[in-house]
Amino acid sequence: MNFTVVNKNICVDNIRMGDCSSASIFLVGDAETISLSAAFDTPPESLIVGPFVPLASP
Template sequence: MLTLNVVNKELCVGDIRIVGVSSASIFLIGDTEVVSLSSMFDTPPESVIIAPFVPLPTEE
């Protein structure tokens, strides 16, 4: 089991620009008590296509 101790200090976030999101990603700003991650495939591994990024629509 992983134990992570964090000392919270002042956080000031300006602009954020996300260009793409991977197939398994998390983006957090601020506090959280618990993060639980799990993954499951019901297909054979050789039939899964994994791409590095999913493009997000651009703002015009």
């Protein structure tokens, strides 16, 4: 994917975030490079997939 970004002034007065997952990114501003990676050191059969528990809100 190729795209062009034209940076202009940004002004953020207030941010309210309701929900955020444990594997997410919230970015305001510029980032030249964002690298994502994940690793598991346990066997797949020990992974428990069940109901998600929401993170506490301040």
